[in-house]
Amino acid sequence: xxxxxxxxxxxxxxxxxxxxxxxxxxxxxxxxxxxxxxxxxxxxxxxxxxxxxxxxxxxxxxxxxxxxxxxxxxxxxxxxxxxxxxxxxxxxxxxxxxxxxxxxxxxxxxxxxxxxxxxxxxxxxxxxxxxxxxxxxxxxxxxxxxxxxxxxxxxxxxxxxxxxxxxxxxxxxxxxxxxxxxxxxxxxxxxxxxxxxxxxxxxxxxxxxxxxxxxxxxxxxxxxxxxxxxxxxxxxxxxxxxxxxxxxxxxxxxxxxxxxxxxxxxxxxxxxxxx
Amino acid sequence: xxxxxxxxxxxxxxxxxxxxxxxxxxxxxxxxxxxxxxxxxxxxxxxxxxxxxxxxxxxxxxxxxxxxxxxxxxxxxxxxxxxxxxxxxxxxxxxxxxxxxxxxxxxxxxxxxxxxxxxxxxxxxxxxxxxxxxxxxxxxxxxxxxxxxxxxxxxxxxxxxxxxxxxxxxxxxxxxxxxxxxxxxxxxxxxxxxxxxxxxxxxxxxxxxxxxxxxxxxxxxxxxxxxxxxxxxxxxxxxxxxxxxxx
Numbered sequence: 001x002x003x004x005x006x007x008x009x010x011x012x013x014x015x016x017x018x019x020x021x022x023x024x025x026x027x028x029x030x031x032x033x034x035x036x037x038x039x040x041x042x043x044x045x046x047x048x049x050x051x052x053x054x055x056x057x058x059x060x061x062x063x064x065x066x067x068x069x070x071x072x073x074x075x076x077x078x079x080x081x082x083x084x085x086x087x088x089x090x091x092x093x094x095x096x097x098x099x100x101x102x103x104x105x106x107x108x109x110x111x112x113x114x115x116x117x118x119x120x121x122x123x124x125x126x127x128x129x130x131x132x133x134x135x136x137x138x139x140x141x142x143x144x145x146x147x148x149x150x151x152x153x154x155x156x157x158x159x160x161x162x163x164x165x166x167x168x169x170x171x172x173x174x175x176x177x178x179x180x181x182x183x184x185x186x187x188x189x190x191x192x193x194x195x196x197x198x199x200x201x202x203x204x205x206x207x208x209x210x211x212x213x214x215x216x217x218x219x220x221x222x223x224x225x226x227x228x229x230x231x232x233x234x235x236x237x238x239x240x241x242x243x244x245x246x247x248x249x250x251x252x253x254x255x256x257x258x259x260x261x262x263x264x265x266x267x268x269x270x271x272x273x274x275x
Numbered sequence: 276x277x278x279x280x281x282x283x284x285x286x287x288x289x290x291x292x293x294x295x296x297x298x299x300x301x302x303x304x305x306x307x308x309x310x311x312x313x314x315x316x317x318x319x320x321x322x323x324x325x326x327x328x329x330x331x332x333x334x335x336x337x338x339x340x341x342x343x344x345x346x347x348x349x350x351x352x353x354x355x356x357x358x359x360x361x362x363x364x365x366x367x368x369x370x371x372x373x374x375x376x377x378x379x380x381x382x383x384x385x386x387x388x389x390x391x392x393x394x395x396x397x398x399x400x401x402x403x404x405x406x407x408x409x410x411x412x413x414x415x416x417x418x419x420x421x422x423x424x425x426x427x428x429x430x431x432x433x434x435x436x437x438x439x440x441x442x443x444x445x446x447x448x449x450x451x452x453x454x455x456x457x458x459x460x461x462x463x464x465x466x467x468x469x470x471x472x473x474x475x476x477x478x479x480x481x482x483x484x485x486x487x488x489x490x491x492x493x494x495x496x497x498x499x500x501x502x503x504x505x506x507x508x509x510x511x512x513x514x515x516x517x518x519x520x521x522x
Contacts, residue, residue, distance in 0.1 A: 009349060009364075012357040038386065042377050086432045115372040116349040117390055118352035184296035273286060 017265040024118040031117065035125035036132065043125050058085060058092075058137045062144065069205055076207050079150045083236050085141050087204040089134060090231040094170050095195045101174035102181035102188050105271075113274055119268035127171045132136060134163065145235070153238040160230045162241075169227055169253035175260030179267050190229030197222060223252055277324040277347060277442060277473060281485065282356035284317040284342050284497075316342040319356070320496035324490075326361075329474040331488035333512055338494040340477045344368060344444050347475065361475075362441020365391070369430030376420040380411055380430055383419050387434045401437050409433035410456065425452045432460055439467055445476045481513045 025032070044051050062085045070080045077083045101123045112119060138159075145152060154220055180187040202225050208216050219225050230249050233241045288311060316339045332340045345351050346358055348366040373390040374383050384405055388398035406415050409430045411422075419427060429452045436443075443464070447511050452460070464487075468474055478484050484491060484505065491508040493501040501508050 008359070008361050010353055010357070010359045011346075011349075012359075028389065028392060030393075030395040031386075034386050034389050034395070038375050038378060038382075042375070111373050111390070113345075113350060114369045115366055115390060117373075180296075184299060186295040186297055190296065246485065269352045272345075 002005050011121050017268060021120055021261075021265045021268060023120055025120055025124060028121060032121060032125050032128060035121065036128040036261060039125065039129045040132065054133060054136045055140050058089060059140045059143070060220060061085075061088065062140075065205060073206060073210075076209060079148045079236075081144050082141075082150045083207075083232070084205060085144055086232040086235045087228050089137050089141060090166060090228045091199065091202065091204050092168060093134040094129055096175070096196070097127055097170050098174045098177050099188075099192065099195065100130065101126040101178045102191060105178035106181045106188060108186060112264030119271055120175065120264060123174050123264070124171070127167065127174050131163075131167050132171065134166075141235070150236075151238055155234040155238050155240050158234045158240045159231070161246075162234065165230060165246075165249050165253050166227050168257050169223070169249070172258070172260035174252065175264040176256070179260075182271055183267075187274065198222075202228065204228065207255060220248075226252065276326045277360045277475070278358070278418050279320055279322045279346075280357045280359075282317055282320045282346060282353045282358060283315055284339075284346060284351060285354040286314045286316055287311040287410075288314050311501075315497050317346065317353070320497065320499065321356075322492060322499065322502070324473055324475065326473055327468075327471045329468050329476065329488045331475045331484040331491040332475060332494060333479070333491060333501070334494035339497040340433060340494055341368075341446065341495065342497075344446055344475065344477060347442070348444055360442055363392075363438075364442040364444060365435050365438075365440035366444045366446075367432065367435055368444060368446045370428045370435065371419075372431075374419055374427065374431070377418055379418055380415040380422070381406075383430065384415075384434055387431065391435060393438075405430075405433045405437050407435070408459070425456075428452060429456055431470060436460075436463055436467070439470065440472060443467055443472050443474045445474065445478075447480075481509055485509060 015023070029056065044053055062081050065084055065088075066081045069084075073080055073083075104122045104126055112122075144150075177187070177191060202210070202222055203219070208219060208225075211219070226245060226249050229245060230241050231237055233245075318339075318341075320343070332343060342351070344366070345368075346353055347360065348364055348368065371383070371387060373387055376385060379384065381402070383416055384402055385395060385398050388401075389395065409426075409431055409432070410424060414422065419430075422430070432452075445464070450457065464474070468487075474483065474487070476487055485494075488505050490503065491501075491505050491512075492499065493508055493512055501511060
């Protein structure tokens with residue numbers, strides 16, 4: 001009768017949510033791609049410069065910060081804008097994406113209680129959108145690298161690995177935080193404050209070396225710093241990150257994703273009740 | 276075929292304001308939890324609909340009609356009990372659910388199709404037929420925010436009903452668009468009914484229930500008040516049902 005093979009829904013006999021949600025996401029993959037496209041289109045469609053904002057935004061941000069802080073770190077960090085922008089891009093990808101995911105679940109998740117779509121659709125689409133922005137913004141970064149004559153080495157070939165690890169971590173964090181945002185509305189505000197503080201507590205604008213030794217030792221406990229280093233080292237230091245850092249970030253990313261996916265899928269059925 | 280076995284849907288109604296983390300932390304420190312009361316929107320409901328039947332669901336506001344449809348459309352899972360059904364469900368609960376008003380009608384056909392679980396390739400193949408049925412015409416390439424509410428509903432209806440579903444859920448949307456489109460959409464639903472779709476209709480309009488349904492389920496406070504052949508139930512529910520505007 002219908003064009004698709006009929007399937008049977010049985011609320012009492014379904015795979016564990018951990019698996020089921022993943023299967024459903026695969027089934028609805030076209031929806032995720034459409035949503036990613038729509039977020040991008042909506043953001044830039046009505047602006048005069050359109051997609052150029054995606055390129056211009058990181059450039060302007062770098063120029064402003066480089067003018068403000070460049071002199072301070074001139075000797076410690078040659079080609080300061082390269083250091084700054086590579087760190088900034090990784091930081092923005094992780095934090096803006098997670099903030100956006102929380103907001104979408106708390107306010108825009110209305111569709112989830114009106115019609116069945118996989119609960120993780122929004123979060124995955126938001127992270128996908130963030131990933132696209134992140135990749136596009138590597139273009140202005142290469143522009144600055146070229147403009148300043150910063151050396152480019154084979155270590156850049158490691159970047160796809162860095163990006164994948166960052167994306168897995170971000171997805172895990174987004175799943176955890178968006179679950180929290182549905183149950184506690186003010187977790188969005190709390191997270192925003194933490195992100196603001198984190199920006200200054202993480203060596204993004206400044207080198208790790210400016211911190212007193214008593215503080216810099218603690219930085220290995222700052223996951224954001226580790227992930228930023230994973231992305232920044234191949235670009236700025238022209239070196240593949242050392243094995244310890246790679247192992248730590250891979251483990252951290254997978255653990256976060258596992259925790260996020262578990263928590264999110266276990267609470268997913270409650271979302272339609274709480275949103 | 277739809278089968279509900281002892282289905283309960285329980286909502287928690289907080290007695291105080293919406294818990295924020297701050298509020299929650301304070302309460303936890305003070306060793307008093309947030310107080311809730313439970314509300315059963317559906318209470319131990321057992322009911323089944325055979326393949327090809329058209330069943331009306333009636334009852335006052337808050338009887339659990341919408342919750343019943345949501346449980347069947349898999350939007351919420353039952354707190355207790357079991358829901359089983361065979362085939363694809365087309366929920367006409369929210370026409371144009373997930374429409375993005377900044378996007379064009381064409382883009383929204385794909386988006387809405389994806390929300391309903393169809394692939395992009397599938398939608399591309401059916402686009403012309405959908406646009407044709409909706410009667411949107413040249414507006415299909417204009418942003419949906421420029422549409423009238425009738426046009427939005429027409430496009431949503433056209434997407435949702437383009438492929439015949441095994442189960443069709445209708446919530447008070449029989450009156451979509453203008454008189455001409457209402458005829459068209461009613462004809463399509465009748466065609467589905469004749470060719471074996473199982474249909475569930477929620478409506479407050481006794482006339483449309485009588486016109487469409489074989490059987491009626493009368494819900495009140497989450498339990499079945501009466502279920503049976505349409506004439507028999509409607510006789511008791513609304514014996515003469517005058518229009519609210521007639522004197």
